[in-house]
Amino acid sequence: MIQTKTLENGVRVIVKRMEGLLSVSMGVLVGTGAAFETDREDGISHFIEHMLFKGTEKRTAFEISDAFDSLGAQVNAFTGKDLTCYYSKATSDHAAEAFALLADLFLNSVFPEEEMAREKGVVVEEINMDEDSPEDLCLDLLSRAAFGSANYGRNILGTAENVNGFTREDLRAYRKERYCPENVVVSFAGSIEPAEAIALAEEYFGGMQRTSFREREKKVVWQGGSLFRKKPIEQAHFALAFPSVRREDISRPAVQLMNAIFGGGMSSRLFKRVREELGLAYSVYSYSTHYLETGLLTVYAGVNPAKAKDAAEAVRAVIAEMQSGGVSEAEFLRGREQLKASSIYSQENTSAQMLLYGKEMLYNNAVYDFEKRMAEISALTRDDVAAAIAEGFDFSRAAVASVGNLDEAIKV
DSSP states (O other): OEEEEEOTTSOEEEEEEOTTOSEEEEEEEESOSGGGOOTTTTTHHHHHHHHTTSBBSSOBHHHHHHHHHHTTOEEEEEEOSSOEEEEEEEEGGGHHHHHHHHHHHHHHBOOOHHHHHHHHHHHHHHHHHHHHOHHHHHHHHHHHHHHTTSGGGSOTTOOHHHHHHOOHHHHHHHHHHHSSGGGEEEEEEESSOHHHHHHHHHHHHTTSOOOOOOOOOOOOOOOOEEEEEEOOOSSEEEEEEEEEOOTTOTTHHHHHHHHHHHHSSTTSHHIIIIIIITOOEEEEEEEEEEOSSOEEEEEEEEEOGGGHHHHHHHHHHHHHHHHHHOOOHHHHHHHHHHHHHHHHHHTTOHHHHHHHHHHHHHHHSSOOOHHHHHHHHHTOOHHHHHHHHHHHOOGGGOEEEEEESOSSOOOO
Protein backbone atom coordinates (compact mmCIF):
# COMPACT_ATOMS: atom_id res chain seq x y z
CA MET A 1 0.00 0.00 0.00
CA ILE A 2 1.36 3.41 -1.03
CA GLN A 3 -0.08 6.73 0.06
CA THR A 4 1.03 10.30 -0.56
CA LYS A 5 0.13 13.71 0.74
CA THR A 6 1.37 17.24 0.19
CA LEU A 7 1.16 19.28 3.37
CA GLU A 8 -0.23 22.82 3.23
CA ASN A 9 3.29 24.26 3.38
CA GLY A 10 4.51 22.19 0.41
CA VAL A 11 6.30 19.32 2.17
CA ARG A 12 5.60 16.12 0.26
CA VAL A 13 5.05 12.87 2.15
CA ILE A 14 5.12 9.34 0.73
CA VAL A 15 4.49 6.15 2.66
CA LYS A 16 4.90 2.55 1.52
CA ARG A 17 3.52 -0.05 3.91
CA MET A 18 5.43 -3.34 3.54
CA GLU A 19 3.67 -6.38 4.94
CA GLY A 20 5.34 -9.03 7.07
CA LEU A 21 8.04 -6.79 8.50
CA LEU A 22 8.81 -5.49 11.98
CA SER A 23 10.77 -2.33 11.16
CA VAL A 24 10.37 1.04 9.47
CA SER A 25 12.83 3.14 7.49
CA MET A 26 12.13 6.85 7.44
CA GLY A 27 13.99 9.63 5.69
CA VAL A 28 13.96 13.35 5.06
CA LEU A 29 15.24 14.14 1.57
CA VAL A 30 16.37 17.59 0.46
CA GLY A 31 16.96 18.52 -3.17
CA THR A 32 20.40 19.98 -2.65
CA GLY A 33 24.03 18.95 -2.78
CA ALA A 34 27.39 19.83 -4.27
CA ALA A 35 25.96 20.53 -7.74
CA PHE A 36 23.98 23.51 -6.41
CA GLU A 37 26.82 25.23 -4.60
CA THR A 38 28.75 28.34 -5.59
CA ASP A 39 32.53 28.50 -5.35
CA ARG A 40 32.29 30.16 -1.96
CA GLU A 41 29.83 27.52 -0.75
CA ASP A 42 31.90 24.58 -1.99
CA GLY A 43 31.39 21.82 0.62
CA ILE A 44 28.61 23.53 2.57
CA SER A 45 25.90 20.92 1.85
CA HIS A 46 28.07 18.20 3.32
CA PHE A 47 29.15 20.34 6.29
CA ILE A 48 25.54 21.17 7.16
CA GLU A 49 24.74 17.45 7.00
CA HIS A 50 27.40 16.88 9.67
CA MET A 51 26.32 19.81 11.80
CA LEU A 52 22.66 18.80 12.01
CA PHE A 53 23.76 16.00 14.35
CA LYS A 54 25.64 18.35 16.66
CA GLY A 55 22.91 19.80 18.81
CA THR A 56 19.36 21.13 18.71
CA GLU A 57 17.36 23.51 20.87
CA LYS A 58 16.50 20.55 23.13
CA ARG A 59 19.42 18.11 22.84
CA THR A 60 23.20 18.05 22.72
CA ALA A 61 25.05 15.94 20.18
CA PHE A 62 25.51 13.19 22.77
CA GLU A 63 21.86 13.29 23.78
CA ILE A 64 20.81 12.88 20.14
CA SER A 65 22.91 9.75 19.63
CA ASP A 66 22.00 8.40 23.07
CA ALA A 67 18.29 8.85 22.38
CA PHE A 68 18.48 6.87 19.13
CA ASP A 69 20.57 4.17 20.82
CA SER A 70 18.04 3.87 23.63
CA LEU A 71 15.43 2.95 21.02
CA GLY A 72 17.72 0.48 19.28
CA ALA A 73 17.34 2.71 16.23
CA GLN A 74 19.85 3.49 13.50
CA VAL A 75 20.44 7.02 12.23
CA ASN A 76 22.70 8.47 9.56
CA ALA A 77 22.85 10.86 6.62
CA PHE A 78 24.60 11.35 3.30
CA THR A 79 25.25 14.14 0.84
CA GLY A 80 25.41 13.65 -2.91
CA LYS A 81 25.72 15.85 -5.95
CA ASP A 82 22.00 16.72 -6.00
CA LEU A 83 20.54 15.12 -2.87
CA THR A 84 21.01 15.26 0.90
CA CYS A 85 19.22 12.62 2.97
CA TYR A 86 18.77 12.15 6.72
CA TYR A 87 17.41 8.76 7.66
CA SER A 88 16.64 6.38 10.49
CA LYS A 89 15.55 2.77 10.85
CA ALA A 90 13.64 1.58 13.89
CA THR A 91 11.44 -1.26 15.04
CA SER A 92 7.81 -0.51 14.34
CA ASP A 93 7.00 -0.02 18.03
CA HIS A 94 9.61 2.76 18.25
CA ALA A 95 9.03 4.34 14.83
CA ALA A 96 7.15 7.36 16.17
CA GLU A 97 9.84 8.14 18.73
CA ALA A 98 12.65 7.72 16.20
CA PHE A 99 10.88 9.99 13.73
CA ALA A 100 10.45 12.65 16.43
CA LEU A 101 14.21 12.57 17.01
CA LEU A 102 14.93 12.71 13.27
CA ALA A 103 12.61 15.69 12.89
CA ASP A 104 14.24 17.44 15.84
CA LEU A 105 17.75 17.27 14.40
CA PHE A 106 16.49 18.29 10.95
CA LEU A 107 14.31 21.20 12.07
CA ASN A 108 15.88 22.50 15.26
CA SER A 109 19.65 22.29 14.91
CA VAL A 110 21.43 25.33 16.31
CA PHE A 111 24.99 24.88 14.99
CA PRO A 112 26.82 25.34 18.32
CA GLU A 113 30.08 27.28 17.87
CA GLU A 114 32.17 24.79 19.83
CA GLU A 115 30.77 21.90 17.80
CA MET A 116 31.42 23.77 14.56
CA ALA A 117 35.07 24.21 15.43
CA ARG A 118 35.39 20.52 16.30
CA GLU A 119 33.50 19.34 13.21
CA LYS A 120 35.60 21.46 10.88
CA GLY A 121 38.57 19.38 12.02
CA VAL A 122 36.62 16.17 11.38
CA VAL A 123 35.62 17.20 7.85
CA VAL A 124 39.10 18.46 6.97
CA GLU A 125 40.45 15.09 8.06
CA GLU A 126 37.81 13.47 5.85
CA ILE A 127 39.09 15.58 2.95
CA ASN A 128 42.65 14.45 3.72
CA MET A 129 41.51 10.81 3.85
CA ASP A 130 39.91 11.26 0.42
CA GLU A 131 43.26 12.54 -0.84
CA ASP A 132 44.92 9.43 0.64
CA SER A 133 42.43 7.06 -1.06
CA PRO A 134 43.69 6.76 -4.65
CA GLU A 135 40.46 5.25 -5.98
CA ASP A 136 38.33 8.04 -4.49
CA LEU A 137 40.83 10.66 -5.63
CA CYS A 138 40.84 9.25 -9.16
CA LEU A 139 37.04 9.34 -9.39
CA ASP A 140 36.94 12.88 -7.98
CA LEU A 141 39.45 13.96 -10.64
CA LEU A 142 37.31 12.23 -13.25
CA SER A 143 34.24 14.26 -12.26
CA ARG A 144 36.28 17.44 -12.61
CA ALA A 145 37.66 16.32 -15.98
CA ALA A 146 34.11 15.64 -17.16
CA PHE A 147 32.32 18.73 -15.85
CA GLY A 148 34.97 21.21 -14.80
CA SER A 149 35.03 22.79 -11.34
CA ALA A 150 31.30 23.66 -11.16
CA ASN A 151 28.06 21.71 -10.43
CA TYR A 152 28.59 17.98 -11.01
CA GLY A 153 32.35 18.44 -11.13
CA ARG A 154 32.51 19.57 -7.51
CA ASN A 155 33.93 17.37 -4.79
CA ILE A 156 31.12 16.78 -2.27
CA LEU A 157 33.49 17.35 0.65
CA GLY A 158 34.60 20.76 -0.61
CA THR A 159 38.01 22.21 0.19
CA ALA A 160 39.73 22.56 3.57
CA GLU A 161 40.01 26.31 3.03
CA ASN A 162 36.28 26.66 2.46
CA VAL A 163 35.29 24.39 5.33
CA ASN A 164 37.51 26.24 7.78
CA GLY A 165 35.97 29.53 6.65
CA PHE A 166 32.30 28.63 7.13
CA THR A 167 30.39 30.62 9.74
CA ARG A 168 27.10 29.94 11.49
CA GLU A 169 25.59 32.68 9.35
CA ASP A 170 26.74 30.90 6.17
CA LEU A 171 25.11 27.66 7.30
CA ARG A 172 21.89 29.37 8.36
CA ALA A 173 21.61 31.28 5.07
CA TYR A 174 22.15 28.17 2.95
CA ARG A 175 19.74 26.13 5.04
CA LYS A 176 17.10 28.87 4.84
CA GLU A 177 17.33 28.93 1.04
CA ARG A 178 17.62 25.20 0.33
CA TYR A 179 15.93 23.46 3.30
CA CYS A 180 12.47 24.82 2.60
CA PRO A 181 9.20 22.89 2.43
CA GLU A 182 8.88 22.85 -1.36
CA ASN A 183 12.32 21.21 -1.60
CA VAL A 184 11.74 18.55 1.08
CA VAL A 185 10.23 15.05 0.92
CA VAL A 186 9.48 12.87 3.94
CA SER A 187 9.52 9.17 3.06
CA PHE A 188 8.50 6.06 5.04
CA ALA A 189 8.79 2.39 4.10
CA GLY A 190 8.09 -0.65 6.22
CA SER A 191 5.73 -1.77 8.97
CA ILE A 192 3.73 1.41 9.48
CA GLU A 193 0.21 2.44 8.62
CA PRO A 194 0.12 5.27 6.06
CA ALA A 195 -2.32 7.28 8.18
CA GLU A 196 0.05 7.09 11.17
CA ALA A 197 3.08 8.10 9.08
CA ILE A 198 1.27 11.04 7.50
CA ALA A 199 0.06 12.16 10.92
CA LEU A 200 3.67 12.12 12.17
CA ALA A 201 4.81 14.16 9.18
CA GLU A 202 1.98 16.64 9.77
CA GLU A 203 2.84 16.92 13.46
CA TYR A 204 6.52 17.66 13.02
CA PHE A 205 6.85 19.14 9.52
CA GLY A 206 3.53 20.90 9.15
CA GLY A 207 4.94 23.88 11.03
CA MET A 208 7.71 24.58 8.55
CA GLN A 209 7.12 28.04 7.11
CA ARG A 210 6.29 28.00 3.41
CA THR A 211 8.66 30.03 1.24
CA SER A 212 8.80 31.21 -2.33
CA PHE A 213 11.38 28.58 -3.24
CA ARG A 214 13.26 29.25 -6.47
CA GLU A 215 15.60 26.63 -7.86
CA ARG A 216 19.12 27.69 -8.69
CA GLU A 217 20.07 27.46 -12.32
CA LYS A 218 22.88 25.05 -13.20
CA LYS A 219 24.74 25.46 -16.46
CA VAL A 220 25.96 21.92 -17.05
CA VAL A 221 28.59 21.62 -19.77
CA TRP A 222 30.47 18.43 -20.57
CA GLN A 223 34.15 19.27 -20.93
CA GLY A 224 36.12 16.04 -21.28
CA GLY A 225 39.93 15.97 -21.27
CA SER A 226 42.48 14.43 -18.92
CA LEU A 227 43.65 15.06 -15.34
CA PHE A 228 46.63 13.37 -13.66
CA ARG A 229 47.94 13.30 -10.10
CA LYS A 230 51.40 11.83 -9.47
CA LYS A 231 51.53 10.03 -6.11
CA PRO A 232 54.14 7.65 -4.66
CA ILE A 233 51.83 4.64 -4.31
CA GLU A 234 52.13 1.01 -5.36
CA GLN A 235 49.11 0.79 -7.64
CA ALA A 236 48.14 3.00 -10.54
CA HIS A 237 44.51 4.01 -10.86
CA PHE A 238 42.74 5.23 -13.96
CA ALA A 239 39.17 6.02 -14.86
CA LEU A 240 37.40 7.26 -17.93
CA ALA A 241 33.91 8.57 -18.48
CA PHE A 242 31.69 9.12 -21.47
CA PRO A 243 28.64 11.39 -21.67
CA SER A 244 25.44 9.44 -21.04
CA VAL A 245 21.72 10.00 -20.81
CA ARG A 246 19.90 11.99 -18.15
CA ARG A 247 17.75 10.46 -15.43
CA GLU A 248 14.43 10.58 -17.28
CA ASP A 249 15.69 9.59 -20.74
CA ILE A 250 13.68 6.69 -22.19
CA SER A 251 16.90 4.91 -23.16
CA ARG A 252 18.22 4.78 -19.57
CA PRO A 253 17.20 1.11 -19.03
CA ALA A 254 19.08 0.14 -22.20
CA VAL A 255 22.17 1.99 -20.98
CA GLN A 256 21.92 0.22 -17.63
CA LEU A 257 21.64 -3.16 -19.36
CA MET A 258 24.56 -2.38 -21.63
CA ASN A 259 26.61 -1.41 -18.58
CA ALA A 260 25.74 -4.68 -16.81
CA ILE A 261 27.13 -6.60 -19.78
CA PHE A 262 30.13 -4.32 -20.23
CA GLY A 263 31.48 -3.94 -16.70
CA GLY A 264 28.75 -4.32 -14.11
CA GLY A 265 29.83 -7.55 -12.44
CA MET A 266 32.08 -10.58 -12.32
CA SER A 267 30.53 -12.04 -15.49
CA SER A 268 31.00 -8.79 -17.42
CA ARG A 269 33.26 -8.35 -20.43
CA LEU A 270 35.64 -6.03 -18.59
CA PHE A 271 36.10 -8.29 -15.58
CA LYS A 272 36.59 -11.46 -17.61
CA ARG A 273 39.03 -9.92 -20.09
CA VAL A 274 41.07 -7.43 -18.05
CA ARG A 275 41.25 -9.34 -14.77
CA GLU A 276 40.55 -13.02 -15.39
CA GLU A 277 42.09 -13.58 -18.82
CA LEU A 278 44.91 -11.01 -18.90
CA GLY A 279 45.55 -10.51 -15.17
CA LEU A 280 46.09 -6.78 -15.68
CA ALA A 281 43.94 -5.44 -12.84
CA TYR A 282 42.66 -6.59 -9.49
CA SER A 283 39.74 -4.18 -9.56
CA VAL A 284 37.98 -3.22 -12.78
CA TYR A 285 34.36 -2.22 -13.22
CA SER A 286 31.95 0.23 -14.84
CA TYR A 287 28.77 1.98 -13.75
CA SER A 288 26.30 4.51 -15.11
CA THR A 289 25.16 7.65 -13.28
CA HIS A 290 22.12 9.66 -14.31
CA TYR A 291 21.36 13.20 -13.16
CA LEU A 292 18.48 15.54 -13.98
CA GLU A 293 20.29 17.25 -16.87
CA THR A 294 22.98 14.76 -17.89
CA GLY A 295 24.67 11.46 -17.13
CA LEU A 296 27.93 9.59 -17.49
CA LEU A 297 29.22 6.07 -18.01
CA THR A 298 32.31 5.46 -15.88
CA VAL A 299 35.07 2.84 -16.17
CA TYR A 300 37.62 2.33 -13.37
CA ALA A 301 40.68 0.09 -12.99
CA GLY A 302 43.38 -0.31 -10.34
CA VAL A 303 46.53 -1.77 -11.89
CA ASN A 304 50.24 -2.45 -11.52
CA PRO A 305 51.94 0.71 -12.86
CA ALA A 306 54.08 -1.43 -15.18
CA LYS A 307 50.87 -2.81 -16.73
CA ALA A 308 48.91 0.44 -16.86
CA LYS A 309 49.33 0.94 -20.60
CA ASP A 310 48.37 -2.67 -21.33
CA ALA A 311 45.30 -2.40 -19.08
CA ALA A 312 44.15 0.79 -20.78
CA GLU A 313 44.59 -0.83 -24.18
CA ALA A 314 42.62 -3.87 -22.99
CA VAL A 315 39.73 -1.66 -21.84
CA ARG A 316 39.69 0.06 -25.20
CA ALA A 317 39.78 -3.32 -26.98
CA VAL A 318 36.75 -4.55 -25.01
CA ILE A 319 34.85 -1.42 -26.04
CA ALA A 320 35.90 -1.85 -29.68
CA GLU A 321 34.69 -5.46 -29.66
CA MET A 322 31.31 -4.42 -28.32
CA GLN A 323 31.08 -1.67 -30.92
CA SER A 324 31.89 -4.01 -33.79
CA GLY A 325 30.24 -7.23 -32.65
CA GLY A 326 27.51 -6.25 -30.24
CA VAL A 327 26.50 -8.62 -27.45
CA SER A 328 25.53 -12.28 -27.56
CA GLU A 329 22.06 -13.57 -26.79
CA ALA A 330 23.40 -15.23 -23.63
CA GLU A 331 24.97 -11.96 -22.43
CA PHE A 332 21.79 -10.07 -23.19
CA LEU A 333 19.55 -12.49 -21.29
CA ARG A 334 21.93 -12.70 -18.33
CA GLY A 335 22.22 -8.92 -18.08
CA ARG A 336 18.46 -8.46 -18.31
CA GLU A 337 17.89 -10.94 -15.49
CA GLN A 338 20.46 -9.10 -13.38
CA LEU A 339 18.56 -5.84 -13.83
CA LYS A 340 15.26 -7.52 -12.95
CA ALA A 341 16.73 -9.18 -9.87
CA SER A 342 18.26 -5.94 -8.64
CA SER A 343 14.88 -4.21 -8.87
CA ILE A 344 13.13 -7.09 -7.12
CA TYR A 345 15.66 -7.27 -4.29
CA SER A 346 15.25 -3.57 -3.60
CA GLN A 347 11.52 -4.15 -3.09
CA GLU A 348 12.34 -6.27 -0.04
CA ASN A 349 14.57 -3.70 1.68
CA THR A 350 12.92 -0.94 3.71
CA SER A 351 15.89 1.44 3.43
CA ALA A 352 16.11 0.98 -0.34
CA GLN A 353 12.37 1.53 -0.71
CA MET A 354 12.36 4.63 1.48
CA LEU A 355 15.08 6.14 -0.69
CA LEU A 356 13.70 4.95 -4.04
CA TYR A 357 10.19 6.27 -3.45
CA GLY A 358 11.49 9.41 -1.78
CA LYS A 359 13.76 10.27 -4.69
CA GLU A 360 11.02 9.70 -7.27
CA MET A 361 8.76 12.05 -5.35
CA LEU A 362 11.52 14.64 -4.89
CA TYR A 363 12.74 14.66 -8.48
CA ASN A 364 9.53 14.00 -10.41
CA ASN A 365 6.70 14.62 -7.95
CA ALA A 366 5.52 11.10 -8.76
CA VAL A 367 5.17 7.65 -7.22
CA TYR A 368 7.81 5.12 -8.25
CA ASP A 369 6.19 2.52 -10.51
CA PHE A 370 7.77 -0.89 -9.94
CA GLU A 371 5.58 -2.61 -12.52
CA LYS A 372 6.56 -0.03 -15.13
CA ARG A 373 10.24 -0.54 -14.31
CA MET A 374 9.91 -4.31 -14.74
CA ALA A 375 7.97 -3.87 -18.00
CA GLU A 376 10.67 -1.53 -19.35
CA ILE A 377 13.37 -4.07 -18.58
CA SER A 378 11.35 -6.97 -20.05
CA ALA A 379 10.74 -4.99 -23.25
CA LEU A 380 14.44 -4.38 -23.92
CA THR A 381 15.94 -5.98 -27.01
CA ARG A 382 19.45 -6.60 -28.29
CA ASP A 383 18.82 -3.75 -30.74
CA ASP A 384 18.27 -1.43 -27.79
CA VAL A 385 21.61 -2.51 -26.33
CA ALA A 386 23.27 -2.06 -29.72
CA ALA A 387 21.94 1.50 -29.86
CA ALA A 388 23.25 2.18 -26.35
CA ILE A 389 26.69 0.89 -27.39
CA ALA A 390 26.67 3.04 -30.53
CA GLU A 391 25.82 6.16 -28.51
CA GLY A 392 27.77 5.32 -25.37
CA PHE A 393 31.47 5.34 -26.27
CA ASP A 394 32.60 8.55 -27.96
CA PHE A 395 36.34 8.74 -27.28
CA SER A 396 36.53 12.24 -28.76
CA ARG A 397 34.51 13.45 -25.75
CA ALA A 398 35.91 11.13 -23.10
CA ALA A 399 37.10 12.35 -19.71
CA VAL A 400 40.13 10.56 -18.26
CA ALA A 401 41.76 10.64 -14.82
CA SER A 402 44.80 8.79 -13.51
CA VAL A 403 46.62 8.64 -10.17
CA GLY A 404 49.88 6.90 -9.35
CA ASN A 405 53.65 6.83 -9.40
CA LEU A 406 53.74 7.34 -13.15
CA ASP A 407 55.80 9.56 -15.41
CA GLU A 408 52.73 10.73 -17.29
CA ALA A 409 48.97 10.40 -17.44
CA ILE A 410 47.50 7.11 -18.60
CA LYS A 411 46.09 7.46 -22.09
CA VAL A 412 43.02 5.47 -23.10
